[in-house]
C-alpha cells in the first residue's frame with residue numbers, strides 16, 4: 460500500500476487532519492487500533508474553542524455542530540457558597556465557546572471520512588513507524604493474520620498519550636517535561652437536565668467539582684478524588700451526595716439526579732515532549748502533550764497542532780515549500796506551552812492539594828479574591844479560556 464501521509468490514530472486529531480488533507484487533495488490513510496464503536500464510546504471533552512469549530516467547518520463537517528452545539532457566553536466559579544460569573548463574551552472581543560461533546564464531533568468526522576471515501580483502517584494491530592530518518596518512511600501493521608506495509612512520504616502520530624509514535628523517537632533526541640498530580644477526576648454522565656445552563660467550576664475544601672453538560676437532557680459532572688479511588692468505590696448515591704456538598708446550597712438544592720450512564724476516573728497529568736518532529740515523523744495532539752482537563756484545553760490544543768501541520772503539508776504538496784514543515788514543532792510548541800500554563804494555573808486555583816500547607820492554601824484564596832476584584836485578571840482568564848489565536 461502507498462499513500463502520501465500515513466496517520467496513526469483515529470481519534471479526533473487523526474480524523475480531523477485526515478479530513479482536512481483530503482479536502483485539499485492530499486492522499487492519506489488512518490490506522491486505528493480499536494473499532495469505531497470503541498472510539499465513539501469514549502466520553503471526554505465537552506468545550507470547544509472557536510478555532511476548533513472553524514477547523515471543523517473547513518473540514519466540511521461542521522453542520523451538525525453548528526446546529527446542535529450550544530454557544531456559551533460565560534461560566535461560573537463557585538467558592539465559599541457563592542457564584543461568580545466569568546462573562547467570556549464581555550471580557551473578550553465578543554468571544555464565546557461551544558459546548559459539543561467529543562463523541563459527537565468524532566462521529567461527524569467519521570461520517571465526513573465516509574462521505575469523501577477516506578481510508579480509515581480499524582483494528583490495525585502492532586502498528587510501527589519505520590525508517591523515519593530516511594526519505595522513504597513506512598508503517599507496518601497487522602490486520603487479523605495479514606501483515607501489511609504502508610509506504611508514505613510522511614508519518615503523523617495522532618495516537619494519544621499511550622500510543623506507539625512517541626516511543627519511536629530516539630530517547631537522546633527528545634526532552635520530556637512532566638507534572639503528575641496526586642488526584643484525578645471522577646466523571647459521571649446522566650440523562651438528567653443540567654443543574655445550570657452555564658458550566659460551574661467549584662472550589663471547595665473537600666475538593667474540586669465541575670458541573671458540565673452535553674445537552675438540555677444530558678449532564679456531565681466531575682469531582683476531584685484521590686488517585687487510589689476507583690469507580691467501584693463510588694455508587695451513584697455517594698457521588699451525588701459528595702457533589703452536592705461541594706456546591707453552593709442554591710445550586711445543590713435544584714440538582715436533579717439520575718442513574719449514571721457512564722462513570723470513569725481520569726488521572727490528571729501535565730506533559731510535553733520536545734521537539735514534536737523527528738525526521739519524517741510528526742506528532743500531534745495527546746501523542747505529544749497532555750494537560751489536566753480543568754481549562755478544557757486538551758482537544759483544543761490538538762486542534763491547533765492539526766491546523767499548523769495541515770497548513771505545512773499543504774505548503775509542501777501544493778506550493779513546494781517546506782518552510783512551515785521545518786518550523787512545525789516550534790510553532791506548535793509555542794501555543795502548547797501557553798495551554799500548559801493556563802491548565803496548570805486553573806488546576807492550582809481550584810483543586811485541593813492535600814500535600815500543601817497553610818501558606819499555599821492562603822495563596823490560593825488570595826488568587827481567587829484577586830480574580831473576583833480585578834477586571835484585568837478576569838480578562839486574562841477569559842482570553843485563555845476562549846482560546847489564544849492560531
Ligand code: FAD
Nearest residue numbers: 468470471472492503504505506618619744745757758759
Ligand atoms: P486520543 O483521543 O487519545 O486518540 C488517539 C487514538 O489513537 C485513539 O483512538 C487510540 O485508540 C488510537 N491509538 C492509540 N495507540 C495506537 C496504536 N498503537 N496504533 C493505532 N492507533 C492507536 N479537551 C478539551 O479541549 N476540552 C475539554 O472539555 C476536555 N475535557 C476532557 C475531560 C476529560 C475527563 C478528559 C480525560 C479529557 C478531556 N479533554 C478535553 C482532553 C481531550 O479529550 C483529549 O485532548 C483528546 O482526546 C485528544 O485527542 P487525540 O486524537 O490527540 O488523542
Ligand code: PHB
Nearest residue numbers: 504505671752753754755
Ligand atoms: C466536560 O464537559 O467534559 C468538560 C468541560 C469543561 C472542562 C472539562 C471537561 O474543563
